[in-house]
Amino acid sequence: MISVVIAAYNEEGIIRQSVLKTLDYLRNEIAGSWELIVVNDGSADGTGAILDEMAKTETDLVVLHHLHNYGQGRALRTGFAQCHGDVIVTLDADLSYGPQYIKILTGSLKDKRVDIALASAYAKGGTVRNVPYYRLFLSKWGNYYLARMSQYSISTSTCVVRAYRREVIDSLFLTADGMELQLEILMKSAMMNFKVSEEPAELAWDMDKLMEADFGRVSKMRIFRTIALYLKMGWLFRPAYIFIIASLLLLGPGLYMAFYLALFRLAPTFMEHLGSGLSVAVSVSLAENLTKYAYSFGLSAALIIFGFQLFIFGMLMMQSKFYFDELYRLGQQIIFDNRRNREDKK
Missing domain, CATH: 3.90.550.10 (Spore Coat Polysaccharide Biosynthesis Protein SpsA; Chain A)
Incomplete structure (x- = not known):
């Protein structure tokens, strides 16, 4: 019918x-x-x-x-x-x-x-x-x-x-x-x-x-x-998608900036002072570049930290939704079984 x-x-x-x-x-x-x-x-x-x-x-x-x-x-x-x-x-x-x-x-x-x-x-x-x-x-x-x-x-x-x-x-x-x-x-x-x-x-x-x-x-x-x-x-x-997309939008520029600073700022200074010893090269490289490019390092770190936090939050929301879906299916199955049992008794 x-x-x-x-x-x-x-x-x-x-x-x-x-x-x-x-x-x-x-x-x-x-x-x-x-x-x-x-x-x-x-x-x-x-x-x-x-x-x-x-x-x-x-x-x-x-x-x-x-x-x-x-x-x-x-x-x-x-x-x-x-x-x-x-x-x-x-x-x-x-x-x-x-x-x-x-x-x-x-x-x-x-x-x-x-x-x-x-x-x-x-x-x-x-x-x-x-x-x-x-x-x-x-x-x-x-x-x-x-x-x-x-x-x-x-x-x-x-x-x-x-x-x-x-x-x-x-x-x-x-x-x-x-x-x-x-x-x-x-x-x-x-x-x-x-x-x-x-x-x-x-x-x-x-x-x-x-x-x-x-x-x-x-x-x-x-x-x-x-x-x-x-x-x-x-x-x-899909509630987690917004957070994951936002995290990628933050992590992308943040990681790019970090890679650029490490390869084109820290690495040349490090190699220049490597002859004075490893610890000296690391200290001088960090001191010079953190002073000179403080805003760039700060922005890169902020983007990576906030992006990573949003990504973890999105993954937790995906996990939560998975458990919610499982509980919803279980609850609906119980309701359906109870209804069918009542109909069988009639």
């Missing part, structure tokens, strides 16, 4: 068309059993009323409501809790990717033997139409950064349109309320060693959505929040 989940917030202008289009696709293209769950995330417009009206005549439609707007992540989690299928598919309320990806992604789960299948407009063969340039630029570079920081070789980490095996959702303890849920799922799936693949897709905005997303009406604070979210989630994927 396939469970399709859609989170909707203030979508009264499109929600009826989106739901009907999805139902039509499921009835005509999906051979097995399925269910469509739409979660109204505390919409302030007529979205909830439209969905309730449709649910009276569309028996295959399940409508859930939040009293308040908690965010896309909370809405999807509410939908997950009501799913009965062994495969769960999530879609955008505006169908930016289209319902045809239900079959494409569920097929990918089976054909590629993966646990999560993603729709990606940035994968090879994917296309993007009518998306504002600033939005496309931010999304592409944000996803590129997340791909470099995550354990998965994928081009899109933030897309909602996905298919999951039921055991993936059941085995993850999810807490995110906003759009970061997509990243939380990938991060915790990596801890559980779940396999992920992506399918090239077409991302197409209609003209109404394009007008609403006009750059002049987009809050700069919202853009900054999105950038901050990307940076934070990348950090959570």
Whole structure:
């Protein structure tokens, strides 16, 4: 059975068309059993009323409501809790990717033997139409950064349109309320060693959505929040990387300066006074050069010391994350086993 989940917030202008289009696709293209769950995330417009009206005549439609707007992540989690299928598919309320990806992604789960299948407009063969340039630029570079920081070789980490095996959702303890849920799922799936693949897709905005997303009406604070979210989630994927990269940026110049000072400053002076004895040559060489190039020696030493400290700190963070991942897997396995035992007793 396939469970399709859609989170909707203030979508009264499109929600009826989106739901009907999805139902039509499921009835005509999906051979097995399925269910469509739409979660109204505390919409302030007529979205909830439209969905309730449709649910009276569309028996295959399940409508859930939040009293308040908690965010896309909370809405999807509410939908997950009501799913009965062994495969769960999530879609955008505006169908930016289209319902045809239900079959494409569920097929990918089976054909590629993966646990999560993603729709990606940035994968090879994917296309993007009518998306504002600033939005496309931010999304592409944000996803590129997340791909470099995550354990998965994928081009899109933030897309909602996905298919999951039921055991993936059941085995993850999810807490995110906003759009970061997509990243939380990938991060915790990596801890559980779940396999992920992506399918090239077409991302197409209609003209109404394009007008609403006009750059002049987009809050700069919202853009900054999105950038901050990307940076934070990348950090959570691999927290040690920042420290290791910073340590290399310090150690590189520091070691180069130390090598240069030793080879072109200390060594010539040492060789010049070597005839007077080893101890004299060492003392004179250090005294002359430390006096003459005190700032260079001081800077080199500071870079090496701070760089080495950051490197050790990064390695300790890698060790800590390894143990955290192990404990997370153990905890989730215990939860999964307890749930299975309760079901067996029933």
